[in-house]
Amino acid sequence: MKAKEIIGRGEEVHGRLYVKVEKQEVRELIKTLKENKFQHFVMLSCIDWIDDGEFELVYHLWSYEYREHVMISTRIKREGEEMESLHDLFPQIETYEREIKEMYGVNFIGNERLTPFFLEGWPHMPPMRKDFDSKKFIKDVFESIPPVEDEDEGI
Amino acid sequence: MVTVVSGLINVLIIAIYATVAMMIGILFMGIGRKIVARVHNRVGPPIYQGFIDIAKLILKKTNITHGWIYDLALLFSITGIVLTILFLPIGGVKLLSTEGDAFLVLYLLAIPALGFALGAGASGNPNSAIGVMRALVMMLSYELPFVISMVALMIYYDTTSIAEIVASQYGKWAILIPPFAISAAVADMALQGMLMEAPFDIPIAPHEIASGPMAEFGGKHLGSLMIYKAGTIVAYTTLFVDLFLGGGVVMKGGIVADVVNFIVWFILIFLVFTLSLLINTSFPRFRIEQAFKFYWKYEAVLAIIALVWVYWMVIS
Amino acid sequence: MKYEEWSKISRIASKKSLWILHFCTGCGAIEMPPVMTSRFDMERFGMAPMATPRQADVLLITGYLTVKTLKRVIQVYEQMQDPKYVVAFGSCPINGGMYWDSYNTINQLDKYLPVDLYLAGCMPRPEGIINAMMELMEMIEKGEARGWEKYRKNYEKYKKNQEMAFKFGKVEE
Numbered sequence: 003m004k005a006k007e008i009i010g011r012g013e014e015v016h017g018r019l020y021v022k023v024e025k026q027e028v029r030e031l032i033k034t035l036k037e038n039k040f041q042h043f044v045m046l047s048c049i050d051w052i053d054d055g056e057f058e059l060v061y062h063l064w065s066y067e068y069r070e071h072v073m074i075s076t077r078i079k080r081e082g083e084e085m086e087s088l089h090d091l092f093p094q095i096e097t098y099e100r101e102i103k104e105m106y107g108v109n110f111i112g113n114e115r116l117t118p119f120f121l122e123g124w125p126h127m128p129p130m131r132k133d134f135d136s137k138k139f140i141k142d143v144f145e146s147i148p149p150v151e152d153e154d155e156g157i
Numbered sequence: 158m159v160t161v162v163s164g165l166i167n168v169l170i171i172a173i174y175a176t177v178a179m180m181i182g183i184l185f186m187g188i189g190r191k192i193v194a195r196v197h198n199r200v201g202p203p204i205y206q207g208f209i210d211i212a213k214l215i216l217k218k219t220n221i222t223h224g225w226i227y228d229l230a231l232l233f234s235i236t237g238i239v240l241t242i243l244f245l246p247i248g249g250v251k252l253l254s255t256e257g258d259a260f261l262v263l264y265l266l267a268i269p270a271l272g273f274a275l276g277a278g279a280s281g282n283p284n285s286a287i288g289v290m291r292a293l294v295m296m297l298s299y300e301l302p303f304v305i306s307m308v309a310l311m312i313y314y315d316t317t318s319i320a321e322i323v324a325s326q327y328g329k330w331a332i333l334i335p336p337f338a339i340s341a342a343v344a345d346m347a348l349q350g351m352l353m354e355a356p357f358d359i360p361i362a363p364h365e366i367a368s369g370p371m372a373e374f375g376g377k378h379l380g381s382l383m384i385y386k387a388g389t390i391v392a393y394t395t396l397f398v399d400l401f402l403g404g405g406v407v408m409k410g411g412i413v414a415d416v417v418n419f420i421v422w423f424i425l426i427f428l429v430f431t432l433s434l435l436i437n438t439s440f441p442r443f444r445i446e447q448a449f450k451f452y453w454k455y456e457a458v459l460a461i462i463a464l465v466w467v468y469w470m471v472i473s
Numbered sequence: 474m475k476y477e478e479w480s481k482i483s484r485i486a487s488k489k490s491l492w493i494l495h496f497c498t499g500c501g502a503i504e505m506p507p508v509m510t511s512r513f514d515m516e517r518f519g520m521a522p523m524a525t526p527r528q529a530d531v532l533l534i535t536g537y538l539t540v541k542t543l544k545r546v547i548q549v550y551e552q553m554q555d556p557k558y559v560v561a562f563g564s565c566p567i568n569g570g571m572y573w574d575s576y577n578t579i580n581q582l583d584k585y586l587p588v589d590l591y592l593a594g595c596m597p598r599p600e601g602i603i604n605a606m607m608e609l610m611e612m613i614e615k616g617e618a619r620g621w622e623k624y625r626k627n628y629e630k631y632k633k634n635q636e637m638a639f640k641f642g643k644v645e646e
Binding site for chain 2: 511517523525527
């Protein structure tokens with residue numbers, strides 16, 4: 003794989019290059035790949051490994067020249083650890099970071115636009131975390147709202 | 158006493174006349190929807206659908222208003238269109254008349270459009286503002302070729318009265334004279350713009366600007382707007398028939414002739430309206446600058462060619 | 474003319490000319506084009522799609538609603554002019570459908586807006602939509618579709634429910 007030649011590490015999984023790195027190395031790797039024709043930042047995703055007490059952040063990159071997909075994975079602690087914002091490399095990362103901040107509560111240092119995104123006026127813990135009890139939440143919030151009964155049955 | 162009674166009778170006749178014209182317009186809206194549906198290979202609504210729609214809108218329980226300009230502008234539009242219809246000969250019969258009423262009709266035709274624009278502007282919706290701007294640009298565009306075509310007729314028949322133009326065409330319609338065939342084609346495309354049918358439905362474009370000027374209209378206001386729209390259908394098609402198809406006059410003298418002329422007029426405006434609908438169903442929408450270019454670049458040139466031809470015919 | 478007769482005329486006119494505003498939130502929107510075009514042709518019953526809420530009579534909510542969308546639906550509903558009807562389309566506005574345990578799907582629409590007619594199915598077929606509309610027409614003629622009156626009458630209760638949903642249950646008493 004061309005990507006492996008460029009960065010010299012990682013393993014091939016299902017035709018993609020999967021690279022596990024420390025969070026300090028991510029910036030350097032993405033920068034190198036960007037300079038070597040991996041010009042499409044596909045997405046940034048987050049996985050909640052609740053048993054390990056860690057979040058996994060996966061940066062997906064694609065090259066139109068080599069037609070290759072690279073996934074750069076890094077793990078941070080669930081509590082008390084923050085990630086560096088990379089929106090100066092690809093501007094669209096800003097939006098992905100905003101979403102992850104909202105859904106998982108991961109803080110990205112340097113991103114000034116981490117405002118509420120999809121959820122308006124959300125007062126609870128981030129909903130995509132695995133310790134968020136969705137069924138209890140539904141029961142407490144939506145099912146506790148009473149139906150509107152009309153006293154006058156004629157209407 | 159006699160003058161008062163005859164005056165009242167006149168008012169009554171005018172009221173009946175205007176009402177009948179509006180009814181025909183509303184009927185045409187229903188027939189139009191049916192024709193469009195048949196072209197789309199659908200069944201379509203019943204032809205009296207226009208009456209049901211207007212009844213429903215008038216009977217709505219709440220009617221949100223946006224100030225007195227918004228309320229009165231619709232009256233302004235309907236008045237303008239009724240006045241236009243009264244000045245146009247229908248089947249050779251006309252109720253109001255002055256010298257040079259061809260020019261008067263041109264001015265009167267601008268009043269309803271302006272009233273419509275005023276009401277839409279008062280509603281304060283940004284889509285309405287865009288729609289009104291487009292409608293005014295459209296008016297500016299189609300009037301040039303239309304007026305040039307009318308001037309050609311005026312030169313040929315040496316009159317500025319629509320009644321006389323209609324009377325001169327008895328036995329030989331203007332459209333059968335070669336230069337006026339061109340003029341009629343030009344005027345028909347202008348008619349397409351006046352009726353806001355595709356490809357010139359730019360001002361109301363429901364998929365782009367949420368029906369434009371009508372975006373804030375609902376209830377009674379939208380009902381009045383539909384009545385106004387019905388009036389425009391009758392007024393504009395009648396104008397076209399009067400100018401190029403002899404106004405539907407095929408017989409002279411007597412009450413029988415009037416009835417026959419009225420029927421012929423009805424068939425002719427129906428044909429003109431159907432043609433406009435068929436063009437409507439066959440074409441997508443222009444952009445506003447394309448419409449402007451179409452009218453001022455191609456239509457206007459054709460109209461001028463017809464005008465020069467007519468002038469040459471007259472002087473030789 | 475008596476009020477009763479007059480309102481009957483108004484109901485018949487209303488029934489024969491339903492103008493629909495599609496609030497296309499979910500997958501149900503895809504079932505509407507076949508209903509409008511030549512295969513099923515809803516225009517033969519006098520129904521027509523409308524561009525703005527001011528002109529429309531029926532608010533057709535096609536699919537699930539999140540809290541964020543609910544705010545917009547309520548705005549649209551309140552812009553419509555009486556008499557107005559709400560048709561909840563598909564399973565999602567009935568009880569949440571397949572999204573019933575999602576953190577952001579309001580499960581029952583009729584806690585927040587008066588729903589005149591439910592149309593179950595995931596998704597309902599175009600025949601189902603036409604059938605539902607015929608049903609709504611019958612209800613209008615009999616004077617049963619009176620959700621708009623219910624909304625006016627119980628406005629305070631509906632507002633309270635809506636506030637509770639917007640604040641995700643954290644409303645101060």
